[in-house]
Amino acid sequence: MKQAPMIEAKNLWKQYGDNVVLERMNVRVNAGEFITMVGTSGCGKSTFLKMLLGMESPSSGELLLDGKPIPNEPDQSRGIVFQQYSVFPHLTVLQNVVLAREFEQSRWLGKLFGSAKRRVEDEAKALIDTVGLTPALQRYPHELSGGMKQRLAIAQALIRRPRILLLDEPFGALDPGIRADMHQLVLKLWQEHQLTVFMVTHDLSEGFYLGTRLWVFDKLRRDNQAPTAYGANITYDLPITRQKVVVPKDLQAITEQE
The missing domain is CATH 3.40.50.300 (P-loop containing nucleotide triphosphate hydrolases)
Structure with missing residues (x-):
């Protein structure tokens, strides 16, 4: 077939x-x-x-x-990654990835709390590890190289499970x-x-x-x-x-x- x-x-x-x-x-x-x-x-x-x-x-x-x-x-x-990095400069690597899932699950507030927040953070950390950014977990985008920013943008896209x-x-x-x-x-x-x-x-x-x-x-x-x-x-x-x-x-x- x-x-x-x-x-x-x-x-x-x-x-x-x-x-x-x-x-x-x-x-x-x-x-x-x-x-x-x-x-x-x-x-x-x-x-x-x-x-x-x-x-x-x-x-x-x-x-x-x-x-x-x-x-x-x-x-x-559908997740997208551009040549120009789509990251938030005032958020850490972890916060950038978590935010993508927060907006998905709480569109109006853009925030999660308690056990829901911890679950998303654990998922984000696992994905950040997959793209090789665990040492930069608490860094801000201006502290990252171009390749690291692109890894972060990919993690942002994949956290939504496209x-x-x-x-x-x-x-x-x-x-x-x-x-x-x-x-x-x-x-x-x-x-x-x-x-x-x-x-x-x-x-x-x-x-x-x-x-x-x-x-x-x-x-x-x-x-x-x-x-x-x-x-x-x-x-x-x-x-x-x-x-x-x-x-x-x-x-x-x-x-x-x-």
């Missing part, structure tokens, strides 16, 4: 006024896949991520989660050594938490290394007199194995324009 997709785009379009960003997208993603997305700037990668999160709605067509339209606002089923993790160029500002460590961490968390991951990256080799499928966004139609008249689509949808992958020359040229 064929597996029903977790995410499905059906003739999906997105435009802002006369600016067509995405057009004619038809794609299916099963639970547990790791989708990496590359392409030139402005070709709709981050827009698609925002649509998955519920921050943007389709202009036409459908974007479905478990066969139903994606809710038009973020919820706990099914889908959305990553928008999360490692672009990190140096190569730290990025390699973050790659191992994300792969470990993807497997342990049984996540479905969508990740935007400008680095083609990173996309091939992390993903189980790599999508290349580009425009199939162009008009030099009206550059915003046509939108991008997925021009390559490549399954990835851990063996060496030969990159098509035209794909390499597309991504080098990033």
Whole structure:
């Protein structure tokens, strides 16, 4: 029996006024896949991520989660990590992670008390240990390195137990050594938490290394007199194995324009 997709785009379009960003997208993603997305700037990668999160709605067509339209606002089923760290500077590492769960369980007060608070703190400490930040438990964000802040942002996203993790160029500002460590961490968390991951990256080799499928966004139609008249689509949808992958020359040229 064929597996029903977790995410499905059906003739999906997105435009802002006369600016067509995405057009004619038809794609299916099963639970547990790791989708990496590359392409030139402005070709709709981050827009698609925002649509998955519920921050943007389709202009036409459908974007479905478990066969139903994606809710038009973020919820706990989808966690996101941006390149710019989404942490609260006046809170410690532990407080930052706990706060995400407090808002989920007590939306109006943003606070938990007594045994409920202790349970969440214990859960947060375990997750902080998983991302390797236990020595920094009581530190504030200004005391953390870039890689540590990104680990904190991932812990904030995972404390809500999302099914889908959305990553928008999360490692672009990190140096190569730290990025390699973050790659191992994300792969470990993807497997342990049984996540479905969508990740935007400008680095083609990173996309091939992390993903189980790599999508290349580009425009199939162009008009030099009206550059915003046509939108991008997925021009390559490549399954990835851990063996060496030969990159098509035209794909390499597309991504080098990033």
